[in-house]
């Protein structure tokens with residue numbers, strides 16, 4: 001049997017991976033240079049389509065001469081960058097001259113692909129959801145109070161595309177229905193009215209989603225979710241569907257071990273190109289046998305980064321059993337182009353029906369907060385010499401450090417650093433929203449140590465803690 005285009009794309013992906021950008025955080029200027037590099041290929045038509053609130057140029061990239069117009073827009077939420085990276089790869093594919101030429105030329109004749117990458121460049125450079133006006137532009141489809149929303153509305157009016165791909169990222173903590181898997185990719189064919197009616201346009205969007213879901217089920221079975229289709233009168237997807245474009249929402253969520261979402265980016269790349277090809281060969285082919293309704297709904301906040309099961313904790317001398325769900329929040333750092341982790345207890349109690357990207361079943365062992373090592377470290381150099389292995393095995397999760405050692409809000413050691421004046425605040429009960437620094441005891445022996453939400457790994461090289469925190473820095 002002939003291998004499907006989607007799987008061929010996955011096999012050949014390395015050729016099209018725009019490797020200069022391979023993390024979630026990048027600067028908009030990097031996208032502009034990628035766009036500019038396309039101008040040497042006459043098949044691409046590049047246009048400045050408007051300006052953001054802070055006067056950053058927003059670009060429109062066009063490719064193809066076909067009657068079927070497909071419009072794609074990404075990163076209207078500045079911190080949702082997975083699909084933008086996939087678009088770089090899609091362009092690299094379209095720009096190439098290789099054994100995919102037959103399909104490429106066919107797409108060029110049958111479709112016109114119109115891309116608006118990074119609709120919210122100001123928010124993207126701050127790695128924040130909203131525009132700098134403080135507005136969620138996905139709730140501005142009607143009032144159009146942001147220049148970014150006016151750019152998108154202008155493109156819809158001008159091209160009146162047959163299909164629209166609304167590209168986003170969602171929380172990694174959603175589950176795909178009641179499955180034990182995260183919703184790694186979620187879809188929605190938004191409703192265009194409160195009655196959630198289905199006209200031809202919406203049905204076509206559902207068909208394309210069904211087609212994409214079938215492909216995904218072959219490689220990440222059970223990891224696909226669907227959004228609830230309650231009509232949102234302010235949102236772009238819902239309105240664009242209403243204005244007559246078959247609108248498809250694609251949301252990249254979480255996948256185990258894919259913190260920078262490079263795997264999900266690769267899936268976006270192959271899904272988009274496979275959809276273009278399916279759409280180019282008429283909607284009737286994709287509308288058969290692709291039941292949209294079979295995709296389970298997203299279940300919110302069903303995952304934690306780390307789930308400690310069956311812990312016995314003690315408050316005021318009374319012991320009881322809980323599960324502890326810990327999330328590792330990413331805090332923007334260094335001009336928003338890097339981040340560190342700050343972990344908290346997200347929930348505790350009976351979490352039997354929840355899941356962890358990482359799980360630790362402590363089977364009724366006692367879990368306590370870690371101790372603060374009494375010796376004071378004056379400098380970073382002193383800390384380099386410290387015997388962390390010894391400290392961790394003896395129940396310490398933080399050390400006292402002077403100003404000179406507290407250089408930034410986090411540290412690259414497998415412990416937290418605490419300024420003298422903050423030492424008292426390091427004594428706490430395990431509680432929701434509280435820090436995630438624990439020791440797990442079997443009798444009096446330390447069996448596991450958790451520092452800033454990471455399980456310390458004694459057996460391998462390195463401790464496995466991405467970063468400790470610096471309190472009082």
Ligand SMILES: [Zn+2]
Pocket residue numbers: 077080168169
């Ligand atoms: Zn979004």
